[in-house]
Amino acid sequence: MERESMEYDVVIVGAGPAGLAAACKLRQINEDISVCVVEKGSEVGAHILSGAVFEPTALNELFPDWKERGAPLETAVKGDDIYVLRGPEKAIKVPGMLVPSTMHNEGNYIISLGNLCRWLAEQAEALGVEIFPGFAAAEVLYNEDGSVKGIATGDMGVGANREHKDSYMPGMELHAKYTLFAEGCRGHLGKQLIAKFSLDAGRDPQHYGIGIKEIWKVDSAKHQQGLVIHTAGWPLNESGSAGGGFLYHLEDDQVVVGLITDLAYSNPHVSPFDEFQRYKHHPVIKQYLEGGQRVAYGARAITKGGLQSQPKMTFPGGLLIGDDAGTLNFAKIKGNHTAMKSGMLAAESVAEALAAERAGDELTDYSERYKNSWAWKELHMQRNFGPAQHKWGNILGSAYAFVDINLFKGKLPWTLSDSKADHAQLKPAADCKKINYPKPDGKLSFDKLSSVFISNTNHEEDQPCHLTLKDSDIPLNHNLPIYDEPAQRYCPAGVYEVIEEAGNKRFQINAQNCVHCKTCDIKDPTQNIVWIAPEDGGGPNYPNM
Template sequence: MEREYMEFDVVIVGAGPAGLSAACRLKQKAAAAGQDISVCVVEKGSEVGAHILSGAVFEPRALNELFPDWKELGAPLETPVKQDDIHLFTGPQHTTKLPNKLVPKTMHNTGNYIISLGNLCRWLAQQAENLGVEIYPGFAAQQPLLDDQGVVRGIITGDLGVDRQGNPKEGVYTPGMELRAKYTLFAEGSRGHIGKQLIKRFQLNAQVDPQHYAIGIKELWDIDPAKHQPGLVVHTAGWPLNDQNPGGAFLYHLENHQVAVGLIADLSYSNPYLSPFDEFQRYKHHPVISQYLEGGKRVAYGARSITKGGLNSLPKMTFKGGILIGCDAGTLNFAKIKGSHTAMKSGMLAAETIADALLAGNAGGEELTAYADSFKSSWVYEELYRSRNFGAALHKWGAVYGGAFNFIDQNLFDGKFPFTLHDRKPDHACLKRAADAKKIEYPKPDGKLSFDKLSSVFLSNTNHEEDQPVHLRLADPNIPIEQNLPQFDEPAQRYCPAGVYEIVNQDDGSKRFQINAQNCVHCKTCDIKDPAQNITWVAPEGSGGPNYPNM
């Protein structure tokens, strides 16, 4: 099919911290050389920031390099961290508060800020546009544009106006466009669906450990001003999770009498009856957390996968015509529970590599192997190297013994132990059979601190055009009922934080697997955790999904 096309020097997929930082750096480099580099950023959300969700405690190191005058430019970093509290929850009513001297130094947040990452991305987009970057929100990159030699030459956006069966709808159908580029940067965030295709096509992960993930679930609350402590950071480990079903949680005091509260459930969990959403709901009843939330009002909800394998799982990031950056590659530093600053720096390094090539007169399409050298000599690599054992230690030895190892590794050896731990079991292979697992009975939500999935999805402002192809695709539609249900009691009905998947009892006594795609908040957990690897998440029509105001 003949498609309309636009041509640029660089196309960037995703207006998150990595993509926008890359766009800004490209323009800065071009301006410094007295030349121009045309840059386009395509974003599937309805606006920049609509799909951005993070804790977030933000380390400004990369921002300091990108815009040294960010304070004068009005960057939305308004709440510096003033206090770190770290608790080990030993039960629903009990806690042990850890003294600072026993906390890995990577968990200290002096000099960092509590922010809305979505609002930071909106600000970065303004800076990018001021520099001449073209940003197109509401357009979903659907697939890479490849030439006959397998070189990436840009992307193809998704068709608009297609019905559930994949047929063009009369009067509204618009075929996707080709956005052609000399170089393409993929900055889709965690488990990017094009990044996943490219990793498989070019075997970019052939020499590394399997990638590892978590699901982060977050709420924003307006709380009683008397309980508000701007700059307070609370991190917790232990209950309601455990060593077989690991994770942690957080509560951050922002400005305007608001707190962000969330739970991070490692997707290596073993119990198929576990529901990360319901674990989060009961977490909020712990007195350390409820003391701040009681009497408050929940105003936002969302969820997102987190790429946390670190250095040991980092794929080869370059291929002919393009580079993977940020969480599309997996640059998050799990020892810090932070990925925004590393994503930004990875984008800036990629931009500098591309700018050097373009300014030298390169025609594009080659593999920019210089990026690997630049990355390895950067502080991002140094951070990831020093934290390379962090996640594997927790998986191997649990929160207490793994935490003790990490304290020794980080505080006494500065992350330079003379050996490297590995975690070579993929997350989707970690589930026990249902017959071997203990069922979990979750308390009913009280409507004050804990809530159900559907009212939560409502707060995410999620919306999809209903008459469009289902963007959650099953390789074999029989597997959920015939395989996953008897073996694992079909965990999709629990690991999804938005009620997308249901097992429906039919009149004839049989069961049916139902997909409520309209509910999807684009967290990608199903694509990661499905034990049969039968579910593939692809981008729906542009602007579909959540619309987070300030997450």
Template sequence: MEREFMDFDVVIVGAGPAGLSAACRLKQKASEAGKEISVCVVEKGSEVGAHSLSGAVFEPRALNELFPDWKEMGAPLNVPVKRDDIYLFKSAEKAQKIPGLFVPKTMHNEGNYIISLGNLCRWLAEQAENLGVEVYPGFAAQEVLINDAGAVYGILTGDMGVDRDGNPKDGMYAPGMELRAKYTLFAEGCRGHLGKQLLARYQLESDCDPQHYGIGIKEIWDIDPAKHEEGLVVHTAGWPLNDENPGGSFLYHTENNQVAVGLIVDLSYSNPHLSPFDEFQRYKHHPVIKQYLEGGTRVSYGARALTKGGFNSIPKMVFPGGALIGCDLGTLNFAKIKGNHTAMKSGMLAADAAAEALLGGSEGGDELTAYVQGYKNSWLYDDLYRSRNFGAAIHKFGALMGGAFNFIDQNIFGGKIPITLRDQTPDYARLKKANEAAKIDYPKPDGKLSFDKLSSVFISNTAHEANQPVHLKLTDPSIPVEQNLPLYDEPAQRYCPAGVYEIVDADEGGKRLQINAENCVHCKTCDIKDPAQNITWVPPEGGGGPNYPNM
């Protein structure tokens, strides 16, 4: 098919913190040189910020560099962190508050802010457009364009108005457009589907550890003003998780008598009966958390996988014609539980390299090696290097002994202990067989603190065009019932936080996997955790998915 196309100097896939920071930096560099660089950002969400979800405690270091006068410009950083409370939950009722002296330095948040990442991205998009960037929300990047020489030269957006069988709908069909570029930056967030293809095609992971992931589940609550302490940050480890099924939680007191509460479950967990969603629901009943939420109202829900392998899992960053940035690259600093400032910095470094090449007359198609060198010379490299052991220590030694190792590494050696721990087992390969793991009896939700999946998806404002191709692809449709069900009791029923996957009775007898794709909140957990690596997430029609107002 002959498709329409548009030419740009740089196309950026994803309007998150990495992509938007890259776009702004490119325009700044062009302005400084008195020249023009054309930049386009495509975003699959219905608007910028619709798919952005993070805790989030934000370190403003990269923002200070990108827009030094961000306060005067009205950036939505309104709640400075005032205090950190860190607990070890020993059981459903008991907790031990950790004295600040014994907390790794990376967990202290002086000088940071509690923010909504979605609102920060909306603000960054405004700055990008003011600088001349073209931002196109509602358009999903469906394919990478690669020329005969093997170089990336842009992306193809997805077709609109296609029915479930792939046929054009009468009067509704609009073919995707080629967005061609000299350089293409991929900023899709965790487990980007194009990033995943690029990793494989260009063998970018040949010299690094496997990537590691978590799933973060988050709610926003309106709470009693008498229980609210703006700027309070609460983190916990321990119950309801454990060393074989690790993770941690957060509760942040934001503005307007709201709190953001969430649980991060490490996707290295071993028990196939575990449900991250249900672990989160019972976590909220712990007295330390319940004291804030009781009597409040839940107003928003969402879930998102996060890339947490860190320094040792960073793949090759560049390939002919493009680069990976942000969580497509894996820049989250797990020791700090922060990835937004590092995502921004990676986008800025890639932009510096692309701008240098373009302003020097490059026609693109080459590798942006200056991006790699810039990364190695930057504080981003140092930030990630100092946290390289954090996740591996928890995986190898458990929360208590791993925490002790991390305290020594961070507080005594400043992150430069002369040991590098490696974590070579992919997360999906850690699942035990169902008959080797303890079954978990989750309490029914009470409708006050804990809730079911469908009511949760409802308040995520998730919407998809009903009659469109299913965007969750099974390489082998027989595997869920013939392999995953007998071996693992098909864990997709539980690891999905949105009720997408169900095992139901088949009309012809036996069982079948039902995929409720319209429920999908685009967290990508299924693409990561499926033990057979049989599920591939691809973007649905542009504009579909959750619509988070301020997550």
């Protein structure tokens, strides 16, 4: 069966904040531009996970009347508390005057990004955008001259043995004059485009963190709607890792709690999931969660390398936008506003090219448009935050950030580099301290499988594994003896196991558990694991993450 094809002016891959902002802006500029958005989640928002304290700068530009339109920004930030956790019991509250200005959240909102994306999708559809959830972009299509032609969605009804089942349907080809890739962190097509067009030439390698998050329903007496808490220090510092935690008070007696572990850690015994379970037992966090009920769980990698790691965003026939291009501001721990702005700028460049009856060329004006924007200027001002954290750790790195950002407004005459990729940081397991994590108590801390269960993750079982290995021998013959196969621990969903049976070991991939966080694609020490799109609609189904 041959693929059918459809023609659009613009195809957008990913219904996150960048992709939906681009779609809305395109139709605002010219309602005759045909725009299609494909989204691999079963519905818009199903795969969206973010903290999230939301800065409405870009939303104010896109929809100045967002309040009247009913945007789900219901909880304004009313207080910021920052703690340095000094072990499992003690903490020091940081005076506001010593906090980097990027961590102050006046005028921001605590939101569910998934719900905001659902609302943005409604606005896009009202403007005439076609949105197809449950269709994963599986392949980039190219014209004969090498420019991007569009994408193909994945085939459906292919068995694990790669034979066609009775339900087989070939994917659909979506052709466009311009294709925007807005897949989020470590987009699997974005990764291919970066390699094909050498978009990362001369840049630092990209850097990442893994964010693990839960939503809790808590005692109303403990709830303080609008309170934002950020922490540094314990438990990550005990294993020589970096990162930080957060707890945000939403509406309706709900709090979100999470931990971001920097994926530049060197000890292969580190388990970000188990670090998060420990984190919830600290008195600063436990005081709000005790007696409450956990209602949702999820995990997602974040792109945090900043401008030094940002690839070139333009190539013939398309653009990388949002976290596909690394637009997150790590100093703020926020990227939704910058992602949206990158999409809106992309829409302006594309609309201008279409008005001039151009198609498939490289939108070189986008680079200048982006560099002149507040998004680029914000990232430039805070460009040294991430490298400083890697060089000197959370505490000294934050002290540097205070001087650089608060006192000099990012104008110090140098740019720090961070040239070692996260996957290359691991040391041999024999050279590192083994970590004995406490067993979960079922009240504050939990195991991986019960956590994955409440992420509503599901994949069609009889399909090719979407977690592919370049070399099937590497997990047992290389990673296990040197690193004690770290995939068993860095995955927050229990996907990877080393099973011993009758004295023999085998590497097992439980792809059904995968929450699409992309950590394995990032942290595998030999870059042997390659994440590709599973059959359409598979993965987590987050209600309001």
